Amino acid sequence: MNIKDVAQKAGVSISTVSRVINGTAFVSEELKEKVLQAIIDLGYSPDYLARGLRLKKTFSVGMIVPDVANPFFAATVRGAEEELRKAGISLIIINTDQEIKEEIDAVKTMVSKRVDGVIFMGSGQETEAVETICKNKIPAVFLDRIDDKRFSSVVINNYAGMFKMMEYLYSTNHRNFIYLGGPEHVKSSQERKRAVLNFANDHSDIAIKCYTGEYSYKWAMENILPILGKEKTPDAVVCGNDLIAFGVIDALKKKGIKIPEDVSVTGFDDIFYAAHYNPPLTTVHQPNYELGREGARLLLGHIEYGSEKLVSKILPVSLVVRDSTRVR
C-alpha cells in the first residue's frame, strides 16, 4: 500500500498524488477529487520513513531524561510531548538514570535515528554525549542542567529559589541548619547549595553543615540519622529536593522526632505529593510542565526556522509554605 497504488487507483501519476497530499502545487479540482477518494478507499497513509529519507527529516525528536518514572521528570516529558505533538512531531524517550554511559548510548541512538532535535536532561557530566551532539550538528536544548554556550537551554532559577527558602527560614528564626543536597556534579544541585552557602555567609549568626549525595528518598533515609548523630540537632534540615525531604521526614518520624515541632524540614521541586505528605511539605515550587513546554518550543524554533539564535530562558520559582516548618 503506497503512493503508487493510490496513483493507479486514481488514474494519475505519483507526483500528482504527492502534490495533493502535501499541497506543494496546484492540482485541478477534478484530479484532486479522484486522488482524495482513492486515498480514502485504500486507507492509505504516507510512509514517513520514505518521506523522511527524502526530506532528511524524521518528524521526531528525542528526549533524554534520567527517569520518566520520577514524577519530576514525568511532568516535563508530558509538557514537551504535548507541545511537540501540536507541531506534528513525535517524541522518543530514553531513560538514562543519569548514567554517563547510558547518556552516550542514548545520544548515539538519537543520531542513528536521525531525530530532528534533542531535548536533554543530563547528569551534568555528559561531556562526551554533548560532543557527539555537537559533532553531528543536532539541534538541541538542555533542560535544567548544564550551561553550555553552544546550546539553548531553559533552566529553573534554582539559586533564587533556595535563597528565598533560606530567607524565609531565617525570618522565622531558624539559625542552625543541616543541608542535605543532591549530587555535586549536577548543575541544579550546585546552584541550590551555592544559595544556601551564600546566604549563610552573609549572616554571622547562622550555623550550617552541608552534606551531598543523591536526589533520592533512599539516600536520605539511610544517611540522615548517622549525620544527625554527630551534629547537634538543628532547627531545620534543608533538603536539595522533595524526595530527600521525604526520606528525612520518614527517617526522623520513625525515630520519634516530631516535624515541625522538633525540627523543620524543607524540600525543593513541589512535586504533587509534597502537598499531601505527612506533614505537608514546605518547599519551592518549580514549573516542571512549563519546563518541558519551553524546551520544546525553543527546539521547534531551531528546527523549523533553523534559528541559530541561542536562547537561555530562566523560569521563575516560588516559595510554598506548608506544615513541615514552623516559626521558632
Added chain:
Amino acid sequence: MNIKDVAQKAGVSISTVSRVINGTAFVSEELKEKVLQAIIDLGYSPDYLARGLRLKKTFSVGMIVPDVANPFFAATVRGAEEELRKAGISLIIINTDQEIKEEIDAVKTMVSKRVDGVIFMGSGQETEAVETICKNKIPAVFLDRIDDKRFSSVVINNYAGMFKMMEYLYSTNHRNFIYLGGPEHVKSSQERKRAVLNFANDHSDIAIKCYTGEYSYKWAMENILPILGKEKTPDAVVCGNDLIAFGVIDALKKKGIKIPEDVSVTGFDDIFYAAHYNPPLTTVHQPNYELGREGARLLLGHIEYGSEKLVSKILPVSLVVRDSTRVR
C-alpha cells in the same frame, strides 16, 4: 556522511561496509579492519531511516498512554522503555488523556511512522483506534484495559484485588460502604466495581452505594462531600484508585472528619505516594513497572518471532494495609 563515504575511505564497496556493520556475511580480517577504521575516522553512524525503508522496520514502537505525568502510567512507560531498549528498539510516546479522538490520532501517527508495534493503554472506548490497528496489521498489545480476542494483553487482576480489599474490610467489621469508582467504560474500573458488588451481594449484612466518575483527585475532591451529604456516614469509602482516595481524604479532612477514626478510606494502585500520604493509605498494590515490562516482552515476541500466538497475561496484586483503615 553515508555508507558510500565509508566505502570510499576504506577503499571497498558499499556492500562490504554493510556486511561488516551488520555481520551478515564473512569479510576478510583485512578489509574489516579498514572499514572499522574508516567508520571511526568519519564518525559514521548508519541511517536507520534508510535501513528501515529497506527492511520495512523502524526499530521503534509506539506507546499510547493516557498521561505520562500520572505516576501510575509513568512506571509502566519506564518498564516498557527499558525492556524495549535492551532489544535495540526505541519508544515513541503519545499522551491521549483518554480522549477518543486523541487515541485515533495517535494510532494514525503510529501507522504513518510505521512503528514495529504498539503498546496501548486506552480509554476502553477505543474501538475505532483498535480497528485501525487491525486494518494495518500492526502488532499490538493492550495493557490493563480492553480485552479483545485479536490481541495479546497483560492485565492486572483488578477483580481479585478489589475482592481482597472487601474481604479485609469485612473481616475488620466494616458493613456500611460507599464506593467511588472510575469511569464506567474503563475495563479496570468495571472489574473493580464488579468485585465490590459481588462481594456485597454475597453478604446480606452489607449496605453499599456506588458512584462512578473519573480516576482523578479533582473529581473525588469535588464529589465526595455532596455524596456524603445524602447518605448516612459509612464505615468505609472504598475508592477505585489512589488518586480518588487522596481526593476523598483531603475533602473529608478539610471537613473535620477524621480518618480512619470516623471513616476508613481505601485506594487501589499503591502509587509511590500512597505509603506517604497522610494518613498512609490502605490500598491494593499493582506491579505497574512489571506491567510495562511484560507488555514490551509480549510485543517483542510478536515482532521478532512473528509469533501469532496470542497471550493474555494476568499479573497478581496484593493487599497493603496501612493507616487509612481501622478495625471497627
Added chain:
DNA sequence: CTGTTAGCGCTTTCAG
C-alpha cells in the same frame, strides 16, 4: 570473499 545493482516509498526537478 567481494562488487554491482535493483529497489524500499517518497519528493522534486525537469520537460511538456
Added chain:
DNA sequence: CTGAAAGCGCTAACAG
C-alpha cells in the same frame, strides 16, 4: 497543470 525520472541511504540478491 501533469508526468517521467532521478535519487535520498541502505540491504540483499546476483554474479563473479
